[in-house]
Amino acid sequence: MVDKKGILEHFRELNEALKDWERYQTISLRELRSDRDKQNMVLHALLVSIQASIDIANHIIAEKSLQKPSTYRETFEILSKEGIISSELGDSLSDLAGFRNVLVHIYWRVNFEQVHRVLQEDLSPLKEFKKVIKDLLQER
Numbered sequence: 818m819v820d821k822k823g824i825l826e827h828f829r830e831l832n833e834a835l836k837d838w839e840r841y842q843t844i845s846l847r848e849l850r851s852d853r854d855k856q857n858m859v860l861h862a863l864l865v866s867i868q869a870s871i872d873i874a875n876h877i878i879a880e881k882s883l884q885k886p887s888t889y890r891e892t893f894e895i896l897s898k899e900g901i902i903s904s905e906l907g908d909s910l911s912d913l914a915g916f917r918n919v920l921v922h923i924y925w926r927v928n929f930e931q932v933h934r935v936l937q938e939d940l941s942p943l944k945e946f947k948k949v950i951k952d953l954l955q956e957r
Contacts, residue, residue: 821954824876828954831869831947837862838940846933859936860920860927866943867917870910873950877901889914902949909942 841859848855874892878885883899886892890911897907916935920927 823880824873824950824954827869827872827876828947828950830865831873831943831950834862834865834869835940835943835947838866838936838943842936842940844933844936846930849933849936850929856927856929859932863932863935864917864920867913867920870943870946871914871917873946874910877953889917901953902946906942906945906949909939910946913939913942 837858841855841862844855844859849859871889871892874896875886877883878892878895881899884895886895893902893907893910893914896902897904902910913935916931916939919931
């Protein structure tokens with residue numbers, strides 16, 4: 818049984834950050850490279866979205882007493898292996914977890930082409946994960 822209360826805070830963060838992410842998709846690569854405020858907005862939305870998903874996944878793993886992940890990437894592999902999310906979604910979210918590590922650990926050397934590509938192309942897995950979690954919460 819998944820504790821709704823334990824996940825809701827992260828779910829709200831995910832929901833708000835995804836709204837920001839979607840709004841920021843209008844930012845061009847040129848703007849992203851040259852406007853520090855837009856850089857900070859985009860990086861924050863991406864980081865919060867991905868981290869909230871990781872936190873939700875870890876909460877589910879703990880609630881269900883599943884294998885403890887050794888990396889953030891592995892978190893989504895476990896959910897996939899357990900049938901909580903599809904393997905395709907698990908792969909996409911694992912890649913985003915890896916990207917989150919890039920953002921955190923080399924923030925000062927961010928490749929804005931890569932950031933812009935993620936901004937434009939990688940919103941859908943997180944929206945799909947949000948839907949899975951919403952359905953999971955409604956079951957309880």
